[in-house]
Amino acid sequence: AQTVTQSQPEMSVQEAETVTLSCTYDTSESDYYLFWYKQPPSRQMILVIRQEAYKQQNATENRFSVNFQKAAKSFSLKISDSQLGDAAMYFCALCGANSKLTFGKGITLSVRP
Amino acid sequence: GAVVSQHPSWVICKSGTSVKIECRSLDFQATTMFWYRQFPKKSLMLMATSNEGSKATYEQGVEKDKFLINHASLTLSTLTVTSAHPEDSSFYICSAFPPGQGYQPQHFGDGTRLSIL
Numbered sequence: 702a703q704t705v706t707q708s709q710p711e712m713s714v715q716e717a718e719t720v721t722l723s724c725t726y727d728t729s730e731s732d733y734y735l736f737w738y739k740q741p742p743s744r745q746m747i748l749v750i751r752q753e754a755y756k757q758q759n760a761t762e763n764r765f766s767v768n769f770q771k772a773a774k775s776f777s778l779k780i781s782d783s784q785l786g787d788a789a790m791y792f793c794a795l796c797g798a799n800s801k802l803t804f805g806k807g808i809t810l811s812v813r814p
Numbered sequence: 815g816a817v818v819s820q821h822p823s824w825v826i827c828k829s830g831t832s833v834k835i836e837c838r839s840l841d842f843q844a845t846t847m848f849w850y851r852q853f854p855k856k857s858l859m860l861m862a863t864s865n866e867g868s869k870a871t872y873e874q875g876v877e878k879d880k881f882l883i884n885h886a887s888l889t890l891s892t893l894t895v896t897s898a899h900p901e902d903s904s905f906y907i908c909s910a911f912p913p914g915q916g917y918q919p920q921h922f923g924d925g926t927r928l929s930i931l
Contacts, residue, residue, distance in 0.1 A: 746907065
């Protein structure tokens with residue numbers, strides 16, 4: 702069975718500052734994919750960034766980057782230069798060979814102007 | 815590309831009514847689609863995997879007779895909440911991934927808010 706743990710229910714960041722959202726996971730598979738999804742109040746699921754487990758290099762997408770520690774089974778998301786539009790619920794997710802996504806509980810990020 | 819459309823976006827019905835939700839892949843064929851349920855400020859819980867041309871695979875604890883899934887074509891999966899009651903009120907989201915070489919990430923519909931009075 703796969704599990705994804707997001708232990709922080711809420712975080713707050715000052716506009717233009719940097720924030721890191723933590724995520725740990727557990728899986729018995731050797732080949733898997735990790736994701737961060739953003740869900741704004743509209744409840745649309747938006748893919749922020751993804752990481753293939755076989756790649757050692759951390760993924761980056763503009764202001765978003767991850768710190769992927771495979772041995773520690775950790776997958777944190779760093780948001781640089783936070784903007785008001787970054788305020789949303791963020792979900793960490795894992796996908797294994799069966800193509801099913803397992804989501805963490807999510808974290809609500811607020812951005813202070 | 816890889817757009818998933820979900821309809822309706824919001825439905826309010828009386829208790830006892832059956833409600834059908836559609837999930838369409840607009841620009842790709844999807845042999846597999848997924849249905850999730852989400853309560854307010856909670857995570858997405860996978861309900862079932864919809865397989866084109868065969869029976870859906872339900873997750874443990876999900877009532878097959880309550881949540882009927884039909885995947886009749888490569889671009890359409892439907893979820894029917896039968897004889898809905900207030901406890902079935904929730905946000906339902908579908909997803910699909912386009913075929914292709916290598917891994918393809920899932921694309922989500924915009925969700926359906928179901929309110930049962």
